[in-house]
Amino acid sequence: xxxxxxxxxxxxxxxxxxxxxxxxxxxxxxxxxxxxxxxxxxxxxxxxxxxxxxxxxxxxxxxxxxxxxxxxxxxxxxxxxxxxxxxxxxxxxxxxxxxxxxxxxxxxxxxxxxxxxxxxxxxxxxxxxxxxxxxxxxxxxxxxxxxxxxxxxxxxxxxxxxxxxxxxxxxxxxxxxxxxxxxxxxxxxxxxxxxxxxxxxxxxxxxxxxxxxxxxxxxxxxxxxxxxxxxxxxxxxxxxxxxxxxxxxxxxxxxxxxxxxxxxxxxxxxxxxxxxxxxxxxxxxxxxxxxxxxxxxxxxxxxxxxxxxxxxxx
Numbered sequence: 275x276x277x278x279x280x281x282x283x284x285x286x287x288x289x290x291x292x293x294x295x296x297x298x299x300x301x302x303x304x305x306x307x308x309x310x311x312x313x314x315x316x317x318x319x320x321x322x323x324x325x326x327x328x329x330x331x332x333x334x335x336x337x338x339x340x341x342x343x344x345x346x347x348x349x350x351x352x353x354x355x356x357x358x359x360x361x362x363x364x365x366x367x368x369x370x371x372x373x374x375x376x377x378x379x380x381x382x383x384x385x386x387x388x389x390x391x392x393x394x395x396x397x398x399x400x401x402x403x404x405x406x407x408x409x410x411x412x413x414x415x416x417x418x419x420x421x422x423x424x425x426x427x428x429x430x431x432x433x434x435x436x437x438x439x440x441x442x443x444x445x446x447x448x449x450x451x452x453x454x455x456x457x458x459x460x461x462x463x464x465x466x467x468x469x470x471x472x473x474x475x476x477x478x479x480x481x482x483x484x485x486x487x488x489x490x491x492x493x494x495x496x497x498x499x500x501x502x503x504x505x506x507x508x509x510x511x512x513x514x515x516x517x518x519x520x521x522x523x524x525x526x527x528x529x530x531x532x533x534x535x536x537x538x539x540x541x542x543x544x545x546x547x548x549x550x551x552x553x554x555x556x557x558x559x560x561x562x563x564x565x566x567x568x569x570x571x572x573x574x575x576x577x578x579x580x581x582x583x584x585x586x587x588x
Contacts (some may be wrong), residue, residue, distance in 0.1 A: 275312050275337075275473060276537060277551055279530045282308045282333035284559045285342050289349050289363070293508045297567065298349055302364045304330035306503035307436055309529025310470035311406075312337050314434060314498075317480035318404055324372045324390045326383040326405040329364035330436065330502075334406065339371035342558050346566035353572040358579065360572075380411035384420035384433070391429035391493075402430040402487045404480075409497075410441020412454050421495070425461035428492030432483045435495070436470065438502035443515040458495035470500030471529030474536075501527070 286305050293301040304311070307330055315337030318325070327334050332345060347355040349363050356368050357375070367375025374390070376383045387405035394401050407417065412435055424431050435454050439446050458465030466483070468475045476498055483494035501524040505512035512521070537543035 275316055276530075276533055276543070277555065278312045278315075278333060278337050279308045279473075279533065280552065280555045281342060281558065282312070282336055283530060284555050285336075285345055285562075286332060288559050288563055289346075290504070290508065292349065292563065292567075298351070298363070300363060300508060301349070302329055302507040303502075303504040304332050306501050306524065306528070307438055307470065308333035309473050309533060310434075310436060310468075310476045310498040310500060313473040313476035314404065314406075314480045314496075317477045318402070318484060321370070321372055323401050323484075324374060324387070324403045326374045326376065326387045326390075326403060327366050328376065328380070328383065328406050328408060328411070328436070329362075330408075330438075331366065331406055332364075335366045335368070335371075335373055338373065340366070340368060340373070342562040343565055344368075346562040347569060350566045350569065351571070352566055352569040353576065354569050358572055358576055381407050381414040381416040383407070384414075384416050385423075387431050387433075388420045388424045388429060391424065391431035391487075392427065394430055395427070400488055402432055402484050404432045404434065406434045406436055408441060409435055409437040409439075409446050409454055410444065410449050412457075413449060418457075421457070421461040421463075421493075424493040425463050428463075428490060430487035430490075431493045432480060432487065433493060433495045434480070435497045436500060437497055438500050440502055440506065440512075440516070442506045442510065443512075445515075453497065455495060455497035463493045463495065465495040465497065467497045467499065470498035471527055471532055473529065473533045500529070 286303050289301045290303060292298050311331055311333035315334050320338050325338055344356055351359040353359055365376055366373050374386060383405055387403040390403040441449050455465035455467040466479045468479045479496050486494060503525060
C-alpha cells in the first residue's frame with residue numbers, strides 16, 4: 275500500500291513538471307488523495323469487482339492493475355495508450371482490470387455503477403461496483419438518481435465521495451448544506467464518514483461495505499474527508515480563492531507520511547527499506563516518463579477506429 279501511495283505521488287509530481295515544460299497540455303492532480311484511494315482498492319477484489327473512478331483516481335487505478343507506464347502514455351496521449359490516445363489525462367478505462375471508462379461531465383459514472391451492480395444481482399455474481407466522485411459533483415442529479423435506485427433494490431454498490439474541500443474554486447460549505455454522508459439515510463442505506471488520510475480507517479469502512487453488499491444488504495455511502503493540495507488543474511490559480519497558509523497546514527496532515535510513520539512504529543518499515551522503496555519508485559517513474567515521451571503518437575487514421583460499424587457487424 276505504501277509503495278503504491280508513493281508511486282501515485284511521484285507520478286503526479288512528474289506529470290505536473292511535464293506539463294509545465296510544455297510537453298503536454300494539461301494535468302489534473304490527485305496529491306493529497308492517494309491514501310484513501312489505495313486503501314479502498316485493497317479492500318476490494320482486483321479483476322473481479324468493478325471500478326468506476328473519477329478523474330483524480332491515479333492511485334486507485336494503479337492499485338487495481340494499471341502501470342505507471344500506462345498512465346504516462348495516457349498523459350502524453352500516445353498511440354500505445356490503452357485508449358489509443360483518445361482520452362483526456364485522468365480519464366481511465368481498462369477492460370482487463372474492470373476499470374470502466376468515465377466521461378468529462380462529472381458524476382455520470384454513478385448510474386453506470388448502479389447498472390453494473392444490478393447486472394451482478396441479476397446474474398447472481400458475488401461482485402460489487404465501487405464508484406468515486408467529489409463533493410462538488412455530489413449535487414448532480416446523476417448521483418441522487420443512482421442513490422435512489424440502488425437503495426430501493428439494495429444493490430451491491432459502494433459510493434465513495436472524496437471530499438477534498440473544493441469543487442474547482444468553490445469551498446465545500448458553499449456546495450453542501452450539512453454533511454454529504456447524511457444524505458444516505460434519505461435513500462435507505464448507511465453512510466460512513468472517515469478520515470481520508472487514515473489508510474486503515476478507509477480500508478475498514480470499504481471492507482465492511484463490501485461484505486454488507488455481498489450479504490444482500492445493499493449499498494453504502496462513504497465520505498472520505500481529505501484535502502486537495504494542488505490547484506484544481508494546471509489551468510487553475512488556486513491563490514485566487516484560498517491562502518498559502520491553508521494549503522501549508524494541510525500538507526502537514528499528509529496521509530502518506532502518516533502511514534509511513536505507522537509502518538515505522540510497527541517495525542514493518544525502516545530507513546534502509548524506505549530508501550530502497552523510494553529509489554525503486556523513482557526509477558519506475560523515470561523509465562515510464564522516458565518511454566512515453568519517445569513513444570509515437572496515434573496514426574491519423576486511428577481517429578476513425580471504434581466510430582463507425584464495420585461491414586457485417588459492429
